[in-house]
Amino acid sequence: MLQGKKTFLRPLELDDIPIFYQWYNNQNINYWANAAWPLSTMLSEEEIEERFFTPQKDGSRYLILNEEQKPIGTVGYRDVNLPARSAVLFIVIGESDYWNRGYGTDALKVLIDYLFYQWNFHRLSLDLWDGNLRALKAYEKLGFKVEGRLRQARFVLGEYRDGILMGLLRDEYLEHHPPHPPQGI
Template sequence: MIKPFLAGERVYLRPVQKSDYETIHTVTQDSEIRRLTGTQDFLTYAKIERAYEAFALEKNRFDLMIVLKENDQIIGDLALLDIDYLNRTSSVRIAIHQEEYMGNGYGTEALSLILNHAFMSLNIRRVGLNVYAFNARAISSYQKLGFRQEGIIRGEIFSNGEYHDNILMGVFAEEFFTAKQERGKNDDLH
């Protein structure tokens, strides 16, 4: 087992390893994952390998696998990227790899772990993301973590014969911790 970078109740986050490239490649071939993430390029194994080797050299990002604590199974990946230490901002992206793990709070827990790290350890004050309007499940997860809609890029992506809006969301540290406190009262992370 690869040592966890951050651990929660049901999942842990660990650095991406070369042995994960095949999993990432397989996931990027799934039409539903491609739709939800807005992936339109065809990603070969070689492209993925080159990308992650380049990411590993960057000082302004963390690429992590989301792993179930109970059996060490990879269920997704996320990245904290575009870290700007001067302005104390960053962005995040996440993908849960299989439908059976979606909607169970794993993504929310994983994002909570990386957001807590960003705000408490890296001194980031705002984290942003984008999500397509048709991804209601993800929007709900982000809102549980304190994200608020900040803007819309209308009709930015063409998918399944239609144009869809790209919703820009962001969360400040104090919004995240307020939402975390409220979740604790209501125990609704999942």
């Protein structure tokens, strides 16, 4: 298990499927999380299992737990490019009571530390739709920079919206976030 200041990350287990069912069939979560999907996604437990719980060759997904080990969301990476040592991150805090309280930023930091310092990734990126100002702010706090705008690439509640691409390089991150050795060393 990986540990941050407010969150823990652990691999998914099949017992986690019901909570994913709740999060990914929740209109409010989907509105912010992935404007590429219709509201609501109406995924069955079988579809959730196939989509999120089948091991991926080019990425991984983890469960985010709070200080009391309660599941509050999911974070992961996909689209690994081995020669470039890059990947695309994603995150959903599925329990909206935990938004705006630093949990998403902390969980992302845990994953970023892991990917930069343990797996030696060189570049991490993220994308969001232009109305998701909370996500934009959280990613900026970690040092992600806006790298591009995908004009009208998303469709949100009846209108086309721009997608925003953000990127973070290992060296930039290292300047502000030196690695912490695991406790006990």
